[in-house]
Each structure stands twice: as structure tokens, then as C-alpha cells.
Amino acid sequence: MTAEPKPGSRSARVRAAVLKAAGELLMAGGLTAATVDAINARSGVSKATIYKHWPNRTCVAIDAFAEHMARTVPLPDTGSARGDLTEQLRLVCAFHASPAGAVFAQLLAGATADPQAGRLLRERFLAGRREAIRVLWRRALARGEVRAEVDVEVAIDLLFGPVIYRLVSGVAPIGPEQAGAIAEAALAGLGR
Numbered sequence: 001m002t003a004e005p006k007p008g009s010r011s012a013r014v015r016a017a018v019l020k021a022a023g024e025l026l027m028a029g030g031l032t033a034a035t036v037d038a039i040n041a042r043s044g045v046s047k048a049t050i051y052k053h054w055p056n057r058t059c060v061a062i063d064a065f066a067e068h069m070a071r072t073v074p075l076p077d078t079g080s081a082r083g084d085l086t087e088q089l090r091l092v093c094a095f096h097a098s099p100a101g102a103v104f105a106q107l108l109a110g111a112t113a114d115p116q117a118g119r120l121l122r123e124r125f126l127a128g129r130r131e132a133i134r135v136l137w138r139r140a141l142a143r144g145e146v147r148a149e150v151d152v153e154v155a156i157d158l159l160f161g162p163v164i165y166r167l168v169s170g171v172a173p174i175g176p177e178q179a180g181a182i183a184e185a186a187l188a189g190l191g192r
Contacts, residue, residue, distance in 0.1 A: 017043040018050055022057075022064035027099060031106040034061045058110040058117040065107055066125040069095060075132050081140030085159060086183035088136060090176050093163055097173035105167050130156055146190050158186045 006012060021043035025034040036057050040047045054060045073095050076087040096104060107125075111118040133156045140146040146155070162182055166174055174182065 014045050014049060015053065018045050018053070018060060019064045019067055021045075022060045023068050026061055026064060026103050027068070030103055031058070031061055031110060034064075036060070055116050056114065058107065058114055059120050061103075062107055062111070062117060062120045063124055065100075065103060066128060068100065069125070070128065072100070075135060077139075081136070081143065081145035082183075082187055084136045084139065085133075085187060086180055088133065089159055089163070089183045090179040092160060093174040093176070093179040096163055096167050097175070101167055101173060108168065133160070146187075150190050155186075155190050158190070159183065 004012075004015070018039060021039045022034050025038050025042065034057055036047050036050055039045070039050060039057070039060060050060065054063070073088075073091045076084050076091070078084050078087055095101065107117075107121060111121040130153075134152050137146065137152045137155060141148060159182070163174055166172070
């Protein structure tokens with residue numbers, strides 16, 4: 001779990017090859033398919049080099065998954081807090097309802113059993129996703145559309161907690177209509 005390499009460097013190319021291979025394996029067969037042997041075979045990067053940068057396959061998978069979600073779930077800019085937060089919630093729900101949701105549940109389980117993976121999940125995945133919502137919240141504050149006294153961390157938990165609960169508990173994923181209803185209910189309390 002070394003620092004990200006300089007763009008264009010050999011290390012950056014190696015990292016990109018490993019993450020691409022790991023991402024493809026994750027989406028094709030879940031965490032069980034993303035073994036270091038399989039990543040090595042698909043990427044052409046030696047196992048020693050993979051282990052030089054990541055302590056285990058779960059950590060590689062977390063980095064690959066974080067990049068996949070960042071590409072797949074862009075930050076909306078609809079012009080309103082209600083529109084932005086509702087659309088972001090719908091995008092996240094759709095992502096977790098896809099096969100990627102099962103992979104994320106596997107990564108959560110893996111991170112629970114592995115302290116290094118847990119730290120990486122928080123630092124490289126969850127922190128980035130939470131920061132994306134903070135960007136939406138700051139936009140909403142600047143437009144005077146949400147209550148300034150509401151802590152952004154509480155707003156994030158209120159809006160996105162149901163998605164993770166459904167994912168972890170195995171209850172059916174949240175569909176677009178339900179996502180809109182959750183956003184509407186939450187924003188009724190968070191908005192001005």
C-alpha cells in the first residue's frame with residue numbers, strides 16, 4: 001500500500017495494469033476470482049511486484065474497486081441540492097444493485113477480518129466517497145439550500161446509511177423510486 005506513483009512512470013503503468021486486471025476479475029467472479037495468481041496472469045505483473053505494493057489480494061481488490069466506482073458513479077451537478085443528492089443516491093443504489101454490490105459486500109467482509117484491508121477500505125474507498133458527498137453538501141450550503149447547522153457527516157449517514165444496511169443485511173437493493181423517496185424524506189429534514 002505504497003503511495004500513488006507519479007503519472008507516466010513505470011510504477012504507474014504497473015499499478016494501472018494490476019488494478020485493471022483485478023477490476024476485471026472482481027467484476028467477472030467476485031473477490032474469490034481476484035487471487036494474486038490470477039491478477040499476475042492477467043496483468044503480466046509479477047507476484048513479487050504485486051506484493052511489493054499491496055500486502056494481500058483484498059487490498060489490491062479494494063484499490064481496484066475504488067477506481068471502478070469512481071469511474072462508474074460520477075458526481076452529479078444538476079443545479080440544486082435536491083437534484084444532486086437525489087441523483088447521487090440513485091446512482092449509488094444502482095451501483096450496489098448491480099453485480100458490483102455483491103463485490104462490495106465481499107470487500108466489506110474481507111476488510112472486517114483484515115485490519116490492513118479495513119484501513120485501506122476506509123482511506124482509499126470510503127473517504128473518497130464521503131468527500132464526494134461533502135462536495136455536494138458544500139454546493140448546497142453555498143446556494144442556501146440546506147441547513148448550515150446540520151453536520152455533513154450526519155447528512156451523509158442519513159442519506160446513504162440505508163443503502164449500506166440493505167447491502168449488508170441481504171435485503172433487496174433500493175430501486176430508483178425508493179432512492180428518490182429516501183432522498184426526499186432525508187432532505188425534508190436537511191433542507192431549508
